[in-house]
Amino acid sequence: MSGIYIHIPFCKQACHYCDFHFSTSLKSKTTLVNYITKEIELRKKEFPNNINSLYLGGGTPSLLTNNELSIIFNSLKQVIDISSLKEVTIEVNPEDVNREKLNFLKSIGVNRLSIGVQSTNDKVLKWMNRIHDKQQVLLSLKLAKEYEFENFSIDFIYGTPPFLNRDYEKEISTLIEHLPSHISSYHLTIEKGTYFGHLENKKELENIEDQKSEQEFLWLSKRLESSGYNHYEISNFSLAGKQSFHNSNYWKQLPYIGFGPGAHSFLKGKRRWNVSNNAQYIKRVGTKESYFEDEKLSSLDLVNETIMLGLRTKDGFDLDKIYSNLSRNKQKILNTKIQKLIQEDLLTLKENNIFMNKKKWLLSEYAARELFTV
Amino acid sequence: MKNIRNFCIIAHIDHGKSTLADRLLQSTNTISEREMKDQALDDMDIERERGITIKSHAIQMDYVHLGQPYKLNLIDTPGHVDFSYEVSRSIAACEGALLIVDASQGIEAQTISNLYLAIENDLEIIPILNKMDLPGAMPEEVTDQIIDLIGCSEEDVIQASGKTGLGIDDILERIISKIPAPKGSDDTPLQAMIFDSVFNPFRGIIAYFRVFGGVIKKGQEVKFFNTGKTYHADEIGVLKMDLNPKNELGSGDVGYIISGVKKANEVKVGDTITSNTNPCEKAIKGFEDVKPMVFAGIYPVETDDYEELRNSMEKLQLNDASLVFEPESSAALGFGFRCGFLGMLHMEIIQERLEREFNMTVITTVPNVSYSVFLKKDLNEIIVNNPSELPEPSKVEWIEEPYIKAQVITKTDYVGAVMNLCIEKRGELSNQVYLTQDRVELSFQMPLSEIVFDFYDRLKSVSRGYASFDYSPTGYKRSDLIKLDILLNAEQVDALSALVHRSNAFTLGKKICLKLKELIPRQQFEIPIQAAIGAKIVARETIKALRKDVTAKCYGGDITRKRKLLEKQKAGKKRMRQVGRVEVPQEAFLAVLKLD
Numbered sequence: 001m002s003g004i005y006i007h008i009p010f011c012k013q014a015c016h017y018c019d020f021h022f023s024t025s026l027k028s029k030t031t032l033v034n035y036i037t038k039e040i041e042l043r044k045k046e047f048p049n050n051i052n053s054l055y056l057g058g059g060t061p062s063l064l065t066n067n068e069l070s071i072i073f074n075s076l077k078q079v080i081d082i083s084s085l086k087e088v089t090i091e092v093n094p095e096d097v098n099r100e101k102l103n104f105l106k107s108i109g110v111n112r113l114s115i116g117v118q119s120t121n122d123k124v125l126k127w128m129n130r131i132h133d134k135q136q137v138l139l140s141l142k143l144a145k146e147y148e149f150e151n152f153s154i155d156f157i158y159g160t161p162p163f164l165n166r167d168y169e170k171e172i173s174t175l176i177e178h179l180p181s182h183i184s185s186y187h188l189t190i191e192k193g194t195y196f197g198h199l200e201n202k203k204e205l206e207n208i209e210d211q212k213s214e215q216e217f218l219w220l221s222k223r224l225e226s227s228g229y230n231h232y233e234i235s236n237f238s239l240a241g242k243q244s245f246h247n248s249n250y251w252k253q254l255p256y257i258g259f260g261p262g263a264h265s266f267l268k269g270k271r272r273w274n275v276s277n278n279a280q281y282i283k284r285v286g287t288k289e290s291y292f293e294d295e296k297l298s299s300l301d302l303v304n305e306t307i308m309l310g311l312r313t314k315d316g317f318d319l320d321k322i323y324s325n326l327s328r329n330k331q332k333i334l335n336t337k338i339q340k341l342i343q344e345d346l347l348t349l350k351e352n353n354i355f356m357n358k359k360k361w362l363l364s365e366y367a368a369r370e371l372f373t374v
Numbered sequence: 375m376k377n378i379r380n381f382c383i384i385a386h387i388d389h390g391k392s393t394l395a396d397r398l399l400q401s402t403n404t405i406s407e408r409e410m411k412d413q414a415l416d417d418m419d420i421e422r423e424r425g426i427t428i429k430s431h432a433i434q435m436d437y438v439h440l441g442q443p444y445k446l447n448l449i450d451t452p453g454h455v456d457f458s459y460e461v462s463r464s465i466a467a468c469e470g471a472l473l474i475v476d477a478s479q480g481i482e483a484q485t486i487s488n489l490y491l492a493i494e495n496d497l498e499i500i501p502i503l504n505k506m507d508l509p510g511a512m513p514e515e516v517t518d519q520i521i522d523l524i525g526c527s528e529e530d531v532i533q534a535s536g537k538t539g540l541g542i543d544d545i546l547e548r549i550i551s552k553i554p555a556p557k558g559s560d561d562t563p564l565q566a567m568i569f570d571s572v573f574n575p576f577r578g579i580i581a582y583f584r585v586f587g588g589v590i591k592k593g594q595e596v597k598f599f600n601t602g603k604t605y606h607a608d609e610i611g612v613l614k615m616d617l618n619p620k621n622e623l624g625s626g627d628v629g630y631i632i633s634g635v636k637k638a639n640e641v642k643v644g645d646t647i648t649s650n651t652n653p654c655e656k657a658i659k660g661f662e663d664v665k666p667m668v669f670a671g672i673y674p675v676e677t678d679d680y681e682e683l684r685n686s687m688e689k690l691q692l693n694d695a696s697l698v699f700e701p702e703s704s705a706a707l708g709f710g711f712r713c714g715f716l717g718m719l720h721m722e723i724i725q726e727r728l729e730r731e732f733n734m735t736v737i738t739t740v741p742n743v744s745y746s747v748f749l750k751k752d753l754n755e756i757i758v759n760n761p762s763e764l765p766e767p768s769k770v771e772w773i774e775e776p777y778i779k780a781q782v783i784t785k786t787d788y789v790g791a792v793m794n795l796c797i798e799k800r801g802e803l804s805n806q807v808y809l810t811q812d813r814v815e816l817s818f819q820m821p822l823s824e825i826v827f828d829f830y831d832r833l834k835s836v837s838r839g840y841a842s843f844d845y846s847p848t849g850y851k852r853s854d855l856i857k858l859d860i861l862l863n864a865e866q867v868d869a870l871s872a873l874v875h876r877s878n879a880f881t882l883g884k885k886i887c888l889k890l891k892e893l894i895p896r897q898q899f900e901i902p903i904q905a906a907i908g909a910k911i912v913a914r915e916t917i918k919a920l921r922k923d924v925t926a927k928c929y930g931g932d933i934t935r936k937r938k939l940l941e942k943q944k945a946g947k948k949r950m951r952q953v954g955r956v957e958v959p960q961e962a963f964l965a966v967l968k969l970d
Contacts, residue, residue, distance in 0.1 A: 005930055159926075186926035210896075210921035217922075235926050250930050264931040271934045295934065305937055312928055344898065363898070366923040369944045 002048035003249045004080075006036065006072060007260035008061040009278055016129045017157070019191035021262035021276040022059040032261070032278055033068045035285045037075035039259045039274075042285070044079050046267060048255035051080055053087040053246040057114075062096035066104045073108045082109045087151070087245040089114055094132040097140035102147040112151035113144055114184075119157060120171045124164050128157070129195070141178035151242060153182035158216050159208055160188050168219065176227050181242035185220055186235050187213060214362055221358065232314045234361055251309045253302070269302070270294050299325050304372045311364040311371075316348075316355025330373050337370050375626040376555045377442060380584065381500075382449040382464050384489055385474035386482035386842065390504040393536030394474060394545075395450055401542050402435035402446065405615055432569075432582050432628055434612045439550045446549060447628040449569065455484060455844050456717030459664050463569040463644045465491050466660055467584035467628065470498040470553030472545065473520070477503045477511035477533075480813065481519050482842035483783040489523065498553045499524050500532070502545060507535040519810050556586075556626030563654040564588035564596070566647040571638060573692040579635040582613070583647055584628050586658060591622040595650035596633065599657040601640055604650045605633035638695035664696050666714025667776070667847070668721055668826055669759040671702060671739035671869060672728075673710030675951055675960065679734065680709045686732035687711060690724065697724055702760065706867045706953045707737060712760055715741075718826060718967075737951055739869040739963050743823045746774040746850055762868040764857050767908070773873075774850040776822040779804070782833070784841035786812045791836040799824035800875060820845075821853065823873070827882075828969045858883055858912075860890070861904040865954045869963055883913040885969040893962040896920035901956055 010029055011022045089112040119125050120134045144152040190196045199205035221231045229237035258265045262276030272294030275281050284291035303325050310317025323331050341347040346360045346367050356364050385391035399405040435446040451464040471492045475481055501520045517531050534541030566583040574580055597604045609632040611619035623629045635641055644661035648654045674683045691697050699713040715721040728734040745758045750771045758764055784792050801818035808814055833841050858879055860870035874882050883905030890903050898920055905913040949960040
């Protein structure tokens, strides 16, 4: 299986936590959309086989007009049959969801929404500089249901500072009342270069204590699992059969092709990334100058990726698959490390699969570093 | 001999000594455009990168002036206080010195002490105002400083720029007209002074010398006066960009000798070379056996690398006779070496060279000075170079520690701050001289150990960089010293122990604990850090347990960056040493050097 990703690098305003690539100047939106189709045209022959997912992310793809969306979808139709894809997702902000929009999205073949909810607490939403409020969240969820998007996912942020006084039980129960098929629940990360990063530098904001993070993480996991959600990746939950195909492809190291400024691709063992500057992207795609960089992965790079990504998922990684790519000596070293982490109660080895124990899941990068082969 | 000129350069770090030397080499065609690279005389990468000179170098330039051919011997010297003995020998090998002062910076402490040394040795001083091309150059002001200092006239100060080549011809002309030709005679017994040596893996030790009297010939039997050893002069010659063999060198010449010496410590800087059959009566005065001033343990990060570390240190010692070491063991770190260094920069350089040239990752423990401990029983004196070897306090009558005379030159604005710092460091002001209206030289009597502990960085910060520093040892004094121990996870870590003055112990203990808390990464369990004097805990900090080590998202665009970050972090972890259950990074062992 494989996927297509399209990056729409525009937002009406910057959220205080976000370090993704986007611009708040919407002037060049249509131009950029045209250059994305130019890139699609240029890379027609690079599309991977067995595509099962198309994903429009951002930025804020729901800022695109119907016309702009049509331009992109028509261009893709020259290469693939969109109606045959299992999953066609678009990220939307609650304030952009209305009947007319949903109608149109359905008509062009979108079958899954990822709604940027983040919280149902107005104080929290405001603190993060989100545009929408609780009312708009509830309306968007209602409409998603009404328009029979059998698949819709919501993004949620926890791990926020204690002064916000959040009632997670209240927020979560409000949300799951609408039966989203999927929930991505992210711990707040204070990133450099964001407004929150700036506050951190000024010592006006700090990460919450580890113990608190762990407590909230475990609470969310338990709460959502008791409502029938499967906690299948550190930050992702789904109802039965509703795991995100698109994101699962990433974690399984399956191929994907990405279009737009800053978009990444993974094709034929090579990872590549487009220039993440809108003006540069437009200029270079236009003149066919190099607008991307790429890197061929060594077999050890691939092994380390498998470990890093596998430990983020509930199923972990297949030890035999890893061993088959390692020398005797490296197998031995890895095995010792695995035994050590099993003793530290971080890992479980079951039927040749290595996975993180739920209680210590938040230490998965620590574990990955330990297991990395150099 | 009347056409030889021997000179050295006195300059502060960054005042442009090496660049100016490069220009002299180019103007005299000693080096071609093709061979030219910056800091041509500095062989080691570490010298080029840091812009410092560690070893002395010598080079002969040919120059024709008014139809007469001249041999100009430039002896390039290290600029740091750690190497002041080497500098003193280089100065003793010359008749003149170029005093290079950065026109935008003015005179610094290091320059003054070396200048005094040159004046004591009756060297002719040629003052040069360098970096005249900089917009911040203050020629009038700095010229006044120079005039005040050496009593020359305004016209004597040459305005120059190593960058643009301004003044280079003037300098060459002045070297010939001002610096006296060497004295001495070819007819007296051979008397030549070694001012440095280098190790060559194929030829053994190459010693650099200056002939003061007599003639040295290829193939003759020579004797090194102070070590008493005799050698066969396999090859002698002069130093151009390469070795340039000759059959004989006479009085006043500067050259090299290769005589089959394999060990650097047989060739002592300042020693006299003479003829074995017709020796001179006296050695050239000024010879000293350099003693290490600062001691620290050096341990391999991986215990298995002990033998390899020994090999590397032995090789390094071939090139650097001032490095001394002997095996020691630590409860926390296993087997390693107690090493003696000339000073803190020397210590840093050795650590860096071990990593660069031998690929050895090492842990350096808290440095200390050499203490004299007098025992109660018989008032016997024992030398302690490692705090963990200090006898039980109940058995000690008193302890003495080395003192120095410290000289700081700073702007008047910072006198208060510098004084406060030095007094805090147990210094006593002994002199205060205004060099110019806004530059002051302060002299202190201070314990050397206080310089070892985070002195340079603090001096720099309290003076906003406008202070320079120099010191010379003045002997031992009795002090009220106690041993401060550090406990990690309730286990004492001997490599972190230090001898400190009783009055500082509490504050220092607190600061060290705080610094270690900052440097030791969180681990899966809580780690108490304690400072103790004997059984008494005087400070405590706690490193909280690690419960979260993961980012929220890892999608298509995050994978490569994340993998690389984790790989980099893993590589960094290689520099950690397991002490009990706690993993301690390399730099934590030197934490006390950089306290806030």
